[in-house]
Amino acid sequence: MKKIGFLSFGHWTPHPQSATQSAADALLQSIDLAVAAEEAGADGAYFRVHHFARQLASPFPLLAAVGARTSRIEIGTGVIDMRYENPLYMVEDAGAADLISGGRLQLGISRGSPEQVINGYEHFGHVPGAGENDADLARRHALRFLELLEGEGFAEPNPRPMFPNPPGLLRLEPHSPGLRERIWWGAGSRATAEWTAEQGMNLMSSTLLTEDTGVPFHQLQAEQIQVFRDAWARAGHSWQPQVSVSRSIFPLVSELDHHYFGLETRSQDQVGQLEGGRARFGKTYAAEPDQLIEQLAEDEAIAAADTLLITVPNQLGVDYNAHLMESIVTHVAPGLGWR
Structure with missing residues (x-):
């Protein structure tokens, strides 16, 4: 068995072609999608946090609302940028959201991604100390x-x-x-995965790694997962860790699926520059279900993970994304032995 959830960035755009036109739309549709995903048999509803952007930003009211409207699925983040967080206030918010959900919170935290603004965390009153950089600040807050x-x-x-x-x-x-x-760290490299294990956090790995060794993305990510598990064993923690990976996966089972994602069948890994270093980005999976099952069966990182998070195109609306999750749960997961 492998848990399957969705990961939404909560984009919203005041444009006629967007089904998510406002911040209110993004929040309310996120709740509705979590309810629909639970009904479709999915296992988790996860949300990305970005500040100063037309996306989801304040996770705890949303997590509490989702917890109140659902009864079974895990509820989480992927990830909260710890550069911006007051750890004490965050403990209160997280405790309240977890209790409302009945202990279903799976909280992903990390250093965060490149920002919309310059040093945005300073506007929130957080400044790196002497000799610190922003990554050090995030880790200090996290610890x-x-x-x-x-x-x-x-x-x-x-x-x-x-x-x-x-x-x-x-x-x-x-x-x-x-x-x-039930705290996860979003790790972008093998070294960070090792640190994550040492701190006793679960590992959350996305479709981006901030290093590149020339091997396919899924193999490098599988190596990262093994580094994490080895470090966890050395650390001697008293509980078993969990690992999640995220992917863009689109079963082409309808005419609308082909219209939206038919061209993604040719997707490949990409290598680029991110904040001055080489990074490898994972490909998008889009194919008929039988082909998709064959392709996903060769993904070594998915095989090694406990949870698979599907990044959803939230601006296509709740109905389409509920259809996407149902397609994966019913047409793909059984063929891979996940259901």
Whole structure:
């Protein structure tokens, strides 16, 4: 069995050809798609976070709303940019969203991607310390967040509080037991995957790697996953980790599918420059279901992962994306032994 979820960036554009014309559309349709995906048999609803962009930006109200409207699927992010986050406030938000969902939150965090604005995190009041860069800032915030999720008291109580306190030092509330083991780090390289394992976080790997060794994307990503699992074993954590990968996958089962994605049948890996270094981008999979099953069976990283996240074209609307998820669950997953 392999879990299958969707990953939405929540794009919105005030254009006649977009089914998602406003921020309200993006948020409300995200909730509706999560409900539809659950009904279609999918296992997860995940959302990307980008600040200063016409995309999803504030994840916790959305996650809480999805948690209240669904009952089974995992609810997560892929990923939250930790350069922008106040770890203490984030612990409260995450705890509340997890409790509302009944413990289904799977929270992906990371350093984030290239920004819409210059040093956007500074507008949020976060500045790298002496000798730090922005990646260091993100990791510092992440490690503090993980520490606080443990639920240990750290704040001295007021001797004359407004309400009675439990004994000892106080922790942030609400505390959600088990959430600490459901934090994922979005890793773009083998070295970062090793660090992720050392910190006791699950591994989230996308359709982009910030390194290139000349081998196909899926093989390099499979190597990254193995580095993670080996490092996890050395670290001796007390629970088993999870690994997710994301892919753009389009079963061509209708005339509309062919219209939208028929040309993607020729897609290949791409190599380019990202923030001054070489990066490898994974290809799009688009084909008739039988062909798609054969192609996906050769993807070594998908085979090694526990969860597959399907990046959805959210501006095509809820109905089309629900159809896409249902096509993957019913036409593709059984042929690969995932259902």
